[in-house]
Amino acid sequence: MTQPFAFFECTSLLRPTGRQAQDLMQLLSLIREVEVGVIYHHTHQYYLKAAVEVPDYPNDFATWASESLEERALAEKLVSVDLFSYGSIEEIRRALIDTIQLYLQDNPVPRPARAGDAFFFNDSMTIVIDAGVIVEDLPAFAGALETVGSSSIYFHFFEARRRLGRSADDFSLWLEQGAGRADLARRIRRIDPYQYSLEGLRRELLAVVR
Amino acid sequence: MPTLSSYQAVAEPEEIRALTRLAARLKGRTFLHVNSTAAGGGVAEILHRLIALLLDVGVEARWAVIEGTQPFFEATKQIHNGLQGQEVTISPRQWTVHREVNDTNATRLSLEGDLVLIHDPQPAPLIRHRAGGRWVWRCHIDASHPYPDVWRKLEPYVTAYDAAIFSAAKFAQHLPIPQFVVPPSIDPLGEKNRELSDQEIREALESLHLDEDKPMLLQVSRFDRFKDPLGVIRAYRMVKKYHNCQLVLAGSGAADDPEGAEVLARVQEEAAGDPDIRALLLPPFSDRLINALQRSATVVLQKSIREGFGLTVAEALWKGKPVIGGAVGGIPMQIHHGVTGFLVHSAEGAAYRVRQVLHDPGLGRRLGAMGREHVRRNFLITRQARDYLALWAALERLDERVIHI
Numbered sequence: 064m065t066q067p068f069a070f071f072e073c074t075s076l077l078r079p080t081g082r083q084a085q086d087l088m089q090l091l092s093l094i095r096e097v098e099v100g101v102i103y104h105h106t107h108q109y110y111l112k113a114a115v116e117v118p119d120y121p122n123d124f125a126t127w128a129s130e131s132l133e134e135r136a137l138a139e140k141l142v143s144v145d146l147f148s149y150g151s152i153e154e155i156r157r158a159l160i161d162t163i164q165l166y167l168q169d170n171p172v173p174r175p176a177r178a179g180d181a182f183f184f185n186d187s188m189t190i191v192i193d194a195g196v197i198v199e200d201l202p203a204f205a206g207a208l209e210t211v212g213s214s215s216i217y218f219h220f221f222e223a224r225r226r227l228g229r230s231a232d233d234f235s236l237w238l239e240q241g242a243g244r245a246d247l248a249r250r251i252r253r254i255d256p257y258q259y260s261l262e263g264l265r266r267e268l269l270a271v272v273r
Numbered sequence: 274m275p276t277l278s279s280y281q282a283v284a285e286p287e288e289i290r291a292l293t294r295l296a297a298r299l300k301g302r303t304f305l306h307v308n309s310t311a312a313g314g315g316v317a318e319i320l321h322r323l324i325a326l327l328l329d330v331g332v333e334a335r336w337a338v339i340e341g342t343q344p345f346f347e348a349t350k351q352i353h354n355g356l357q358g359q360e361v362t363i364s365p366r367q368w369t370v371h372r373e374v375n376d377t378n379a380t381r382l383s384l385e386g387d388l389v390l391i392h393d394p395q396p397a398p399l400i401r402h403r404a405g406g407r408w409v410w411r412c413h414i415d416a417s418h419p420y421p422d423v424w425r426k427l428e429p430y431v432t433a434y435d436a437a438i439f440s441a442a443k444f445a446q447h448l449p450i451p452q453f454v455v456p457p458s459i460d461p462l463g464e465k466n467r468e469l470s471d472q473e474i475r476e477a478l479e480s481l482h483l484d485e486d487k488p489m490l491l492q493v494s495r496f497d498r499f500k501d502p503l504g505v506i507r508a509y510r511m512v513k514k515y516h517n518c519q520l521v522l523a524g525s526g527a528a529d530d531p532e533g534a535e536v537l538a539r540v541q542e543e544a545a546g547d548p549d550i551r552a553l554l555l556p557p558f559s560d561r562l563i564n565a566l567q568r569s570a571t572v573v574l575q576k577s578i579r580e581g582f583g584l585t586v587a588e589a590l591w592k593g594k595p596v597i598g599g600a601v602g603g604i605p606m607q608i609h610h611g612v613t614g615f616l617v618h619s620a621e622g623a624a625y626r627v628r629q630v631l632h633d634p635g636l637g638r639r640l641g642a643m644g645r646e647h648v649r650r651n652f653l654i655t656r657q658a659r660d661y662l663a664l665w666a667a668l669e670r671l672d673e674r675v676i677h678i
Contacts, residue, residue, distance in 0.1 A: 076454075115609075115612065192291050194290065195290070195294075
């Protein structure tokens with residue numbers, strides 16, 4: 064018996080902390096101190112920004128290192144932190160700190176960012192909204208996946224796992240537990256979501272479930 | 274006036290869905306906005322339309338405007354400039370006027386609302402008269418580096434609110450109350466941004482006798498020194514060496530901006546003797562004329578040196594125009610350098626980018642097309658209405674990070 068799957072969409076409200084880093088040492092210090100939600104926001108909610116261009120780096124720390132500090136080697140290191148391989152945001156925080164410290168061991172301290180170009184630390188709140196779509200079988204699931212808003216892909220893939228502490232993304236959990244398709248669930252869990260835009264991720268998911 | 278369904282053709286469908294669902298839980302609840310001017314400036318402009326949209330989705334929204342005296346507006350202009358970082362002197366008497374005018378307004382206005390949004394520093398002291406509901410201070414200007422004397426006096430009012438909203442994260446202060454970011458927006462269906470026929474454009478611009486054969490550089494903004502109109506004239510003169518173009522500086526006066534006339538006079542003095550520079554002081558409700566000017570422009574400038582958000586950038590981008598803006602305030606949120614326009618740091622930089630676009634019209638069209646899509650996704654009124662209603666939900670559950678509604 065298939066269990067139903069309810070799609071949700073979401074919107075994120077930015078909550079500035081009022082804290083900012085003008086240089087790499089301040090960035091490092093504040094990455095240590097800020098609330099875990101702040102680390103989550105800057106490493107995951109990049110995907111929710113409705114940008115028209117594909118970003119070079121899908122996390123805010125790497126983008127700032129590249130564009131504001133002009134330390135492209137550091138940006139490459141930061142974007143290589145494999146977010147998916149860590150079990151918690153605290154572990155991601157630790158990995159970011161280690162990455163910056165290692166970089167500083169081998170490189171001179173970069174110049175500060177220009178005035179007005181500081182890194183602003185933000186927290187966020189996610190408001191989750193019923194998309195009004197409930198499906199009960201795989202064809203309907205695939206159909207809905209094609210039409211729901213991109214924030215739904217974000218919510219079920221990133222937010223549910225990272226902020227709601229689920230063991231995996233909602234889609235693969237439903238395929239495994241609700242639809243009896245462990246084979247498809249395994250394929251979805253092999254997708255590295257950090258390599259895609261939300262629309263790219265939607266296409267990958269559809270390729271699996273169709 | 275707008276209804277939600279009229280935005281379906283332009284806004285993101287999920288934005289419309291979110292707005293509908295958020296509004297459903299707030300049906301019949303009251304949402305009061307208070308500001309200091311009914312006409313002139315971006316705040317009044319969007320409130321006209323936002324209130325109608327919120328009413329259409331079932332929220333009992335209303336808008337009240339405080340009345341001020343000349344000394345009050347002189348004081349609040351100084352407060353405004355001080356919040357933007359300018360060194361200003363505000364006498365104790367002026368602070369008293371600021372408070373007392375608000376006290377008087379509090380006896381005149383009904384300040385009841387389940388959510389009360391107080392816009393900018395002019396009506397900020399109204400917080401002393403809160404009777405109930407949640408009160409939020411909405412700051413539209415860049416208050417990240419305020420002149421300390423001004424901030425010291427304003428801070429007790431601000432921190433008495435339940436939360437503060439800024440237009441960009443970098444405008445925020447380190448405050449003891451929760452802060453949120455809600456960028457402002459434009460109304461794509463309003464008179465200033467709706468599609469215009471060629472005939473409507475011709476009619477609107479007829480009285481200005483502009484030269485249709487010359488490329489037009491345009492800056493639309495209040496006559497305010499932070500908008501750097503003199504820098505725009507310098508940039509135009511550098512471009513003029515290579516392109517026989519014209520410059521139009523167009524701005525409305527606002528009831529709460531006594532400095533405007535002074536800056537306009539300085540601009541007129543600088544432009545004297547050049548028939549290709551036009552400085553236009555537009556009366557309130559010149560929306561169609563501004564729309565026509567923006568649609569006729571070859572390149573739009575917003576060369577601000579301090580800026581709140583710079584809504585005129587979104588307006589021009591929405592019309593598919595290449596926009597060159599100062600890299601300040603909220604302008605970098607709208608102009609992604611080289612993608613949706615160009616960011617500049619000087620009159621020389623502005624002149625260089627204008628020349629680049631005039632040389633290569635294809636580049637201008639590409640930037641404009643990306644700019645329009647960027648605005649559609651991020652800066653339409655439906656997004657702002659959704660954000661306000663989402664914020665309302667957030668205020669009720671501030672300790673949570675993920676809120677199911």
